[in-house]
Amino acid sequence: MNPMPPATPRRATITDVAREAGTGKTSISRYLNGEMSALSPELRARIEAAIERLDYQPNQMARGLKRGRNRLIGMLLADLTNPYTVEVLQGAEAACHALGLMPLICHAANEVEMERRYLQLLTTYRVEGVIVNALGVREETLRPVGGGGIPAVLVDRSVEGLVADMVGLDNRAAAELGTRHLLDNGFDEIWFVVQPFEQVSSRRLREAAFREVMSARGEWSASAVGGRGEGGWGASGVSGVSGVSGVSRAGANGRVRGHTLVLDLADSAAVARGLAELDRAIDAAGDASNASTNAPANAARIALFAANAPVALCLALHLKARYGAAWQSRVALLSIDDPDWAELTGVTTIRQPTYEIGYRAVEFLHERIEGVQTSARDCLLPGELIVRASTLR
Structure with a gap:
């Protein structure tokens, strides 16, 4: 008889940390959210020690959804085998790192149906914004993001009927x-x-x-x-x-x-x-x-x-x-x-200027996420x- 595999250790929860630190979950949440002024130095030290002992990893997705912010942005890309796309992605990732955003990359492989399915998926993940460099996305497909309260920035291509920021080559x-x-x-x-x-x-x-x-x-x-x-x-x-x-x-x-x-x-x-x-x-x-x-x-x-x-x-x-x-x-x-x-x-x-195109696209999206209400902008960069x-x- 084969022995039973060892059970996977249970991950520590915020309740475990509160019990270990001898405080309530509210204090732990304040610590995790950076509200240090509401906590005494002694309590901050106990919470920090409890987190280290339990190897506690907060669920960032759950925390983000609770606050209405998860710092996730979607990136819908037509063709990752194209060097252009890879270079644009490098600039976009650098901007995400600088601005505290996390890109969720979707490769549609030049398939229009895949583009549609990925856009639907991104809305279910509650992304805060979407960058689109796609082959055949139409206005009605983008309506859940561009017109549904989720900001969208287009890279290199405009979409007829969609009013959105666009960054790309002139x-x-x-x-x-x-x-x-x-x-x-x-x-x-x-x-x-x-x-x-x-x-x-x-x-x-x-x-x-x-x-x-x-x-x-x-x-x-x-x-x-x-x-x-x-x-x-x-x-x-x-x-x-x-x-x-x-x-x-x-x-x-x-x-x-x-x-x-x-x-x-x-x-x-x-x-x-x-x-x-x-x-x-x-x-x-x-x-x-x-x-x-x-x-x-x-x-x-x-x-x-x-x-x-x-x-x-x-x-x-x-x-x-x-x-x-x-x-x-x-x-x-x-x-x-x-x-x-x-x-x-x-x-x-x-x-x-591929790197700059990617970087600017994320900057534009971040500004929209933070509430910028200007008319749609076209950023056309010279070759x-x-x-x-x-x-x-």
Whole structure:
């Protein structure tokens, strides 16, 4: 017969501490809440000794609920595999530590249904506020927090119909900065590569800014070049989520051509179609240059502008596999986000102030928790262009 496992020792309660210290539970509660002026030095010493002898650990959740404060905040994150999210989280955790808050982190793994379920869960935990960096959360899903008395701060993305503070990159300015850099460096063709952006405001802003810069410099038209676009502008051809829409400046006369490629990283077949479209464009540019008797072999210059680091990594891995280690002699790459591998490969990036974004988001939330009643605030922080060999002349 197997012996019975030893019983788990019973945890000491506030009643045990009061009995050990020879006082009442009210005095113990005052000690735990820091109300030392209500206790004599001798009584404080007895309570401290009793807590140490019994190894008493107060139930912070129960104490917080009793006072209506538990210092818990929820953090709903779309994708913890994205370096951007990890870096934002580092700033948020530092701010939580400084402000005495405890983050409850929920990873939705880019699943809209998981986002909805986590938001419901956070309300049952009575969190004091929520920071949201999510993929497809809609206004009705956030209503229990944003409109239900629980403050919410959005990171990087706005939600239509929800009035809340938002902290993130100045997406328009960042996309404009990158597009102008590529134009100024004489590229003949620029492809903006972005994940599906119908539900994600930051992606929409970046793609729209790309088109607007091209248009402002006389380089945009609504002609489609194949594939399926998003956002209600030129589209035709390939079925599926991945697609291409064109923004061009009459490629026949050698002027700059621009395109948007929608690349759904969650759909391998769609990714394959989109990358094949890029391959055809890169190969065609190389063939045209080599056929010219008046231009060097690298005269036709193509640049890819990745909307974020996951897209940039997908492109870089594919291009290296197809064209070898010297792939950047055929095509340049610029990315919003500055992952560590970008420096190793000489890829130009627009670095986001990720740590500051996370820190500011928690500061904004803390102010709302403490009762700040200002109108909703947008804190848009600038990106920094890090020019590397990939996009230089």
